[in-house]
Amino acid sequence: MFFRVMDKARIADLVRGLSTEYEVIGPVAKGERFTFSVIEDPADLRLDFDTTILPPKKFFFPPEERMMRFRVADNEVVDDEAFASPRVLFGLHPCDINALLLMDNVFLGEFEDPYYKAYRDATLLVGVSCSPRETCFCNAWDTDEVHWGFDIFLTDLGDRYFVSVRSVMGAELLDRHVETSPITAEDTAEFQAVVREFKRAFPAKLDTSQLPLLLDAKFDDPVWDELGERCLSCGACSMVCPTCYCFDVRDDLDPDQRSGERKRVWDSCQFSEFSAVAHGQTFRESRASRVKYRYYHKQWGYLSKFERVLCVGCGRCTHACLADISPREVVTALVEGSEAR
Amino acid sequence: MTASTTYRQLKANPYRPWPARITSIVDLTEKEKLIEMRLIDEAAREAFSFDAGQFVEVSLFGVGEAPISISSAPSKQGFIELCVRRAGDVTSALHQKQCGDIIGIRGPFGRGFPFPEMKGHDVLLVAGGLGIAPLKSLINHIHDDRHDFGNVTILYGAKNPSEILFRQQFDMWKHREDFELIMTVDQPDETWDDEVGLVTKLFDRIDVDPARTYGAICGPPVMYRYVIDEMRKKEMDADRIYVSFERRMKCGIGKCGHCGVGHQYACIDGPVFNYWEAMNLQEAI
Incomplete structure (x- = not known):
């Protein structure tokens, strides 16, 4: 990895330059909140954003996506080409970059997913540092730092950015589009000071001691029934989650009924029919069992395969939940006991 | 095409x-x-x-x-x-x-039955209803290499005689010396002169040498616990009893999430698990 410093005023040059070669997508204001959108004017880019409503997964795994076109008569695939145009995702926080790395394990591992891969291969990632809000708990999973998976990462030093360059492509683009200078010892010292301050700014660190074990040991804990009473099964937590990857597959016929499209759409384990088999039996009928399953899979199921938890502590589900259920509350109840909440 | x-x-x-x-x-x-x-x-x-x-x-x-x-x-x-x-x-x-x-x-x-490990052993297969379908694949496979196996016993329960699957094949097997097949139905009719009742009842009629027997079970979810209990009473090892789970395997490749069972996915980690593994899968049995 090599490093540069860049004057903050130069960010517009970089975005404008990248726009000549790529579609540039970044955080923009939407009402009082933020969303990842195509950047038409560099002035719209809001690198001071707290978080976006939806995570960047929508650019790699869209809410609804065509998988293939088909012909009914001979049950044949007409087109299953995965296509993505070159683009830059500009302004990802460490949690969101780490979330993509967790998604990669599922979609790019065994049985590689050609649709996700096409989007992933066509997309460069530019990260940016952040400051924690009260719902952030990325430090509980060590996803407050990111060490690979990005092309360029910008750490805010006030009047300038400390630029970490991870890929050849990142280095070339930086060189081509913006003026930067070599780092000095003072820059590095200031970078360290910013990082220290960032780490200090978090709310109390979530205790995750022995969480995977406790999920089994306290499988019948009454906390799940309490949570089940409150949960509305709306699935919002899954939709806003940067690491929830479950999907349903649907065939949509054209009006002539002779051809159509097979699509996949986001799905959620919080919906009662999620686990239903052909003759109607579902394996998680109660809301309590579904709320529990979401945590059980994220903190143990995924971990048992990939040695990481399937959560990056972004806090989006806390904001989205209409019943005020938060991972902080759930994990604390399990680790410290219900009375600690 | x-x-x-x-x-x-x-x-x-x-x-x-x-x-x-x-x-x-x-x-x-x-x-x-x-x-x-x-x-x-x-x-x-x-x-x-x-x-x-x-x-x-x-x-x-x-x-x-x-x-x-x-x-x-x-x-x-x-x-x-x-x-x-x-x-x-x-x-x-x-x-x-x-x-x-x-x-x-x-x-x-998915992962099927551990055929190579089963070789050289007795096999006890227990099917309920449509559960006979995946077991038929295993039975046919054993049949192909019959000399590599010891005693092969099939216990098969169906709701009524008209719902018995692969009857012709069973009649053929019944006349062979190399498979012991015992069938039972819940609701007999006038044509039925065999066992009546649940498949677990058939365990009274068989001898099992636990040191040399593999079990394979497939049937409706409600059946597993009772059949496993019978196999455990015969002192069979947990990791030699194999069960096949029906879940909603939608993508088949460990991505869509619908077939989650405990901390695993039935589509890539199963659908066949041994009982020790299944005991460690929450809400599986």
Whole structure:
């Protein structure tokens, strides 16, 4: 990895330059909140954003996506080409970059997913540092730092950015589009000071001691029934989650009924029919069992395969939940006991 | 299948069904048909090999996909036989198909029965209802290598005599010395002169040498606990009792999440698990 410093005023040059070669997508204001959108004017880019409503997964795994076109008569695939145009995702926080790395394990591992891969291969990632809000708990999973998976990462030093360059492509683009200078010892010292301050700014660190074990040991804990009473099964937590990857597959016929499209759409384990088999039996009928399953899979199921938890502590589900259920509350109840909440 | 479709294209996308032509359809009962098919692409056919207990996704464009376990023996190269109960949209549409029609197949997927480890041992197979379909693949496979196995016992329970699947084959097996088959039904009719009651009742009639026996169980979810109890009473080891789970294996490749069972996915980690593994899967049994 090599490093540069860049004057903050130069960010517009970089975005404008990248726009000549790529579609540039970044955080923009939407009402009082933020969303990842195509950047038409560099002035719209809001690198001071707290978080976006939806995570960047929508650019790699869209809410609804065509998988293939088909012909009914001979049950044949007409087109299953995965296509993505070159683009830059500009302004990802460490949690969101780490979330993509967790998604990669599922979609790019065994049985590689050609649709996700096409989007992933066509997309460069530019990260940016952040400051924690009260719902952030990325430090509980060590996803407050990111060490690979990005092309360029910008750490805010006030009047300038400390630029970490991870890929050849990142280095070339930086060189081509913006003026930067070599780092000095003072820059590095200031970078360290910013990082220290960032780490200090978090709310109390979530205790995750022995969480995977406790999920089994306290499988019948009454906390799940309490949570089940409150949960509305709306699935919002899954939709806003940067690491929830479950999907349903649907065939949509054209009006002539002779051809159509097979699509996949986001799905959620919080919906009662999620686990239903052909003759109607579902394996998680109660809301309590579904709320529990979401945590059980994220903190143990995924971990048992990939040695990481399937959560990056972004806090989006806390904001989205209409019943005020938060991972902080759930994990604390399990680790410290219900009375600690 | 169009001439332009190549094996490379099929291999490049795990969601893309491989065209297969239906070669035979046998009506088994009112609800079940035995459908045999053959992959059309030659390279795909040669590449398609499976273990007893694995499943395929049957793909009918415009309707959807359904996971169905293979009931033929792995040794029957080039052909895939599925025992299909009319239960949902896809299986209902599949029941409408004729010989010669083209359908889509993805797979084989999942982990089947540990055939190589079972060799040299006695095998006790217990099936309830449609659960006989994946076990039939294993039974046929054992039959192919019969001299490699000790005693092979099949306990099979069905709701009533008209719902017994593969009856002809069973009658044939019944007359052979190398398989012991005991059947039971819940609701007998006037033609029935065999056992009546649950499949667990049949354990009184068999001798099991726990040191040299593997178990294989497949049936409705409610059956597992009781059959496992019987096998444990016969002192069989937990890690030699194998069960096959039915879950909603939608993608078949560990992505869509619908078949989650405990901390695993039935589609890639199962659907066959041994009882020790299954005990460690929350809400599995």
